[in-house]
Amino acid sequence: MYAYDELDRTIINERVDEFRDQVKRRLSGELTEDEFKMLRLQNGVYLQLHAYMLRVAIPYGTLSSAQLRQLAHVARRYDRGYGHFTTRQNIQYNWIKLAELPDALADLAEVGIHAMQTSGNNTRNVTSDQWAGVAPGEIEDPRIWSELLRQYTTLHPEFSFLPRKFKFAITASAHDRAAIKIHDIGLRLHKNAEGETGFEVLVGGGLGRTPFIAKTIKPFVHGHDLLSYVEAILRVYNQYGRRDNIYKARIKILVHELGIEKFAQEVEQEWLQMRDSALTLDDTVIEDIRSRFTYPAYQRLPHVPDELKKAAHDPHFEAWRKNSVALHKVQGYAIVTLSLKPVGGPPGDATADQMDAIADLADKYSFGEIRVGHEQNLALPHVARRDLPALWKALDKLGLATPNVNLVSDIIACPGLDYCSLANARSIPIAQELTRRFANHATADLIGRLHINISGCINACGHHHVGHIGILGVEKNGEEFYQITIGGRADENAELGTLIGPAVPYADVADVVEDIVEAYLALRARPDELFIDTVKRLGVEPFRERVYATR
């Protein structure tokens, strides 16, 4: 865990005071709605269909149990008893009253949590691998750098009014769980020939109306130069990014219009003039941040303890263990994913009671630490393997042990037309119906890894472009229709999905997905050929035929 010090806490508290003053001036009419809108967005407050929505940052997806309890408290005290975990390591509350927002933020500030820049045309919450610091084979903990970037981007005096929003993601593992290639800046930590830490910097990824996979702008930027290089990119973007059309304002469009080579030259030219500046991170500063991340005192424990051998006779436990438990870098420990995708439930939601209970379980079994992943699930990152059976029983009681992680019912979905003022169509009921269709674990397990992503409009908050199966809600003559893509992925081999045919009406979506899955089962070369690999091998045509033959 990273421990905020007095300086970090001071900034958060000062931000709460500032926001309280801004709300007061809005309520008194001193600020117009137009003026207030950007100010509230910069603090994560949207005006949705039914109420104000507050988006709270969970930087690089790391939470302490005390923080999670406070998130539960806010859900209970200011909202309707639940929160929604998003695809960018945030939590959203959907029913907060404007007048109570400053108090909710003050409560969150007590545990070092804030909503700064979770919206607006500025640098957003810095996201990372939810397994950071515990994944086997990781080069080093990327959260050190995430935290350096979090501080650097918070209330930046030059870049708080960019042409459009700007998102960072960092990974330090070969398998990218942070979806860095669909971010404005993606950072892949690696080491150079001298063994020094640095980053492959990718730029211009993003979804929305015009999706792009990020391109490499520089294969190696030394860790010392990370902030100056990022500042050079942001400065070029701030000056030359388009401001005439909101749909062309993201950095991906600038990179696309200039071409990556020209854009890279512009950045290089800017960077060479400032690389030896106060932004240079010397080793003592990096070590100071590193020293404030604490790690558990792991014990020497067996990989296969007796408790695990005994529990192996229970097929339900085994199904869960095989699905939701991952290898830890320390022997005897495991990373446990908590599925927030119960059959029939809205993806990513957790009740206040669940959050409190998870915080208790984290204290008991995971050194008080919880992680949040972009797939809208939670994780306990340091569970002793001998505790797995007991943890499973507790999670099962809470409805948090659905063994569907990475399977067809582990769906990513945006709030859609049930909440969002931008949406054209509903997302949540589609997800709920699909989880019912694929509720049988044996079937889901047979299908194997398959990511379904659903967005209720072209803004693509549900990342539909990079779902193995992507579902995009559109409006046609006042009715909800859905475009289906296949073959997308958000990992290190990120790709955008391909449309399989004309949009289908709401009532047909689940049938179409079932048809696609059946086609895959018939077409796959071997039982272990994943859906995404079958699509890669065969293209969309056989799937298109199957789906549209009878429609």
Place this chain on the structure above:
Amino acid sequence: MPLVKNGKIITDSFVNVADDAEIPADGAILISAARFMGDPEALSRRAGRTGVIWPNNRDVDDIVPYLDRVAVIALIFPTFRDGRAYSQARLLRERHGYRGELRATGQVLRDQFLFMLRAGFDAFEVKKPGDAEAFASTVKRYSVFYQPTGDGRITALHQRMLLRHSESASQ
């Protein structure tokens, strides 16, 4: 619109001269970048003080040769949501060493004062009188800063190192 400089509301001694109006021989004036760049040698050597209103989509490089001869550079925020002038301000101050008045104009509102100050602005043509009066208290909202800019405020990263140093020295 009230002009705030050095934290206080002052009387603006500069007069805007339109592009088609005659330029007075002396007296402090503000003219457009296009007009200034039409004859920068003469205009930067006139008897009175000369300020230039610089658009936010023109590279500041053009005015760099004349920085020690202009009294004011006024950068523009067409709306407060357009942040290009923050970059121009930092480049003028931090890269090109401009020491004259750097004035924020356009939709200059209370909630951006501190960002502007940190980017190097020292004069503010404030849209609302109430905001101008609140200037001094508003810029004191924050006491900790994460980024190094030309305003010289110490960053949190640096402050921590100093704290560590003094802790180890006192042991």
